[in-house]
Amino acid sequence: MTILKKHFIRAAFFAFAFFSVSIAKAQTDQVEGLWYNDVKSGKILITKSSDGKFYGKVVWLKEPLKNGKPKVDELNADPKLRSRPRLGLQVLSGFVKDGDTRYTDGTIYDPLNGKTYSCNMTYKGQTLAIRGYIGISLFGRTTTWSRAE
Numbered sequence: 113m114t115i116l117k118k119h120f121i122r123a124a125f126f127a128f129a130f131f132s133v134s135i136a137k138a139q140t141d142q143v144e145g146l147w148y149n150d151v152k153s154g155k156i157l158i159t160k161s162s163d164g165k166f167y168g169k170v171v172w173l174k175e176p177l178k179n180g181k182p183k184v185d186e187l188n189a190d191p192k193l194r195s196r197p198r199l200g201l202q203v204l205s206g207f208v209k210d211g212d213t214r215y216t217d218g219t220i221y222d223p224l225n226g227k228t229y230s231c232n233m234t235y236k237g238q239t240l241a242i243r244g245y246i247g248i249s250l251f252g253r254t255t256t257w258s259r260a261e
Contacts, residue, residue, distance in 0.1 A: 141166070143166060144159055146261065148259075153175070155171050156171065170198060173198060185226070201221070214232065214234055216232045218231045232249060238258060
């Protein structure tokens with residue numbers, strides 16, 4: 113094989129690799145990634161699932177231990193779930209992208225009280241407005257999460 117062919121093949125390989133990475137990054141949605149909760153006591157990783165919906169799970173806790181043991185979901189209404197670890201716990205479920213910045217029809221689970229609420233999210237650059245509610249959005253509370261790196 114000539115030197116020119118080797119250089120051409122090498123250049124084609126690098127171009128392919130570069131464009132593959134660029135395309136993969138371009139397909140990542142704006143809310144995907146790591147987010148601090150409102151009090152920065154935890155980091156939530158938001159990902160898009162194969163069903164096209166968005167989910168979030170706890171991947172870091174500022175204080176992961178209680179009495180020397182990993183924190184668990186002790187306030188869950190279902191006694192069978194009270195021993196599951198808080199680290200790795202799915203707290204956001206089933207969000208559908210609705211326009212450029214809104215994500216609707218999801219739920220948020222609050223491990224601090226063991227309750228699940230209907231939820232909408234609004235992307236605002238480096239912040240994410242999370243509105244949990246019961247019934248209609250008017251009767252709810254909004255917290256602001258910030259992008260974590």
